[in-house]
Amino acid sequence: MDVEALKEEAGIAACRYVAEGMHVGLGTGSTVKYTILELGRRVREEGLSIVGVPTSVATRNLANEVGIPLANLDELNGLDVVIDGTDEFDPSFQLIKGGGAALLREKVVAQASKMMVVVADDRKKVATLGAFPLPIEITPFSFNTTKRAIASVLGCEVNMRMKNDELLKTDNGNYIADAHTGPTISNPETMEQRLLDLAGVVQVGLFNNMCSVVVMASDTGVSILTKND
Numbered sequence: 001m002d003v004e005a006l007k008e009e010a011g012i013a014a015c016r017y018v019a020e021g022m023h024v025g026l027g028t029g030s031t032v033k034y035t036i037l038e039l040g041r042r043v044r045e046e047g048l049s050i051v052g053v054p055t056s057v058a059t060r061n062l063a064n065e066v067g068i069p070l071a072n073l074d075e076l077n078g079l080d081v082v083i084d085g086t087d088e089f090d091p092s093f094q095l096i097k098g099g100g101a102a103l104l105r106e107k108v109v110a111q112a113s114k115m116m117v118v119v120a121d122d123r124k125k126v127a128t129l130g131a132f133p134l135p136i137e138i139t140p141f142s143f144n145t146t147k148r149a150i151a152s153v154l155g156c157e158v159n160m161r162m163k164n165d166e167l168l169k170t171d172n173g174n175y176i177a178d179a180h181t182g183p184t185i186s187n188p189e190t191m192e193q194r195l196l197d198l199a200g201v202v203q204v205g206l207f208n209n210m211c212s213v214v215v216m217a218s219d220t221g222v223s224i225l226t227k228n229d
Contacts, residue, residue: 006121010217011035013224014083014119015042017213020049023076025109026063027084028056028102031119035083040066053079055109056102057171073112082113086120086207087132089214093118093227094188098135098205101161101170107203116211122218129185133178135161135205136195140175143167146200147177153194156181174202 011034018024018039026036036059042048044067052068053076054060063070073079084106088096095118097103110116138146143160151158161168161176168176185191185206192206214225 003121003123006217006219007031007119008034009222010119010121010215012038013217013222014117014215015039017081017083017115017117018048018050022080023051023053023071023078025079025082025084025113026052026054026059026068027082027106027109028059028100029085031085031121032083033062035119036062036068037066040068043067043069051076053109055084055105056100058100059102073109079109079113081115081117082110083117083119084110086118086124086211087205088124088126088129089118089120089211090126090129090188093211093214094129094209095207095211096129096132096134096185096205097207098137098176099132101135101168101176103135103205104137104170104172104174104203107207110207110210115213117213117215118211119215120217122216125216126183128183129188129206130181130183133159133180134185136177136179137170137172137174137202137205138177138200139202140173142200143175143177146198149198149200150177150179150195153198154179154181154191172202
């Protein structure tokens with residue numbers, strides 16, 4: 001199977017964690033897209049009744065296209081589950097997210113959920129986090145000062161993320177700084193706190209102690225990995 005077919009298989013398999021009447025966080029990314037498409041199919045063809053909370057404008061638009069009823073997180077008393085993608089996950093199910101520049105909204109939704117299910121292909125499984133550059137959402141105000149502070153704390157190269165030759169703006173109007181730590185993040189909880197201590201940092205793309213299940217696709221099929229195992 002090619003990579004796209006693996007993503008589709010994992011995305012559809014994650015739908016097993018969604019049941020009638022649930023409030024569901026809808027993540028952002030190329031794998032969870034297939035989860036949203038499948039949930040939309042179940043809403044239309046099977047009469048599944050759910051309410052979704054999107055983590056990005058792109059996800060909101062896709063969910064509207066496929067007919068998933070949506071609500072603002074503030075209108076609900078928490079979520080039953082959030083299904084999202086990841087850029088990396090380690091053996092402790094700590095994550096790097098933010099490749100799609102939606103990490104702030106993704107983390108707000110994840111923290112409001114009783115359960116976080118991650119969909120991924122086996123390329124995202126790593127021994128130590130950090131080969132994927134760590135996304136850090138920062139304020140536009142004096143962003144270069146914040147960028148230099150991040151580089152000083154982490155001791156690595158930090159680049160501002162660009163799009164069409166301009167600084168990329170998140171859905172919240174912030175910028176993304178990508179820290180090239182390499183696969184060295186052995187203590188992601190400490191690193192997250194050190195970065196959050198910097199005034200210009202809005203949020204960090206380390207999702208610690210949130211994920212409990214990974215639906216992982218590989219050439220041999222879909223595996224369900226649970227944190228307790």
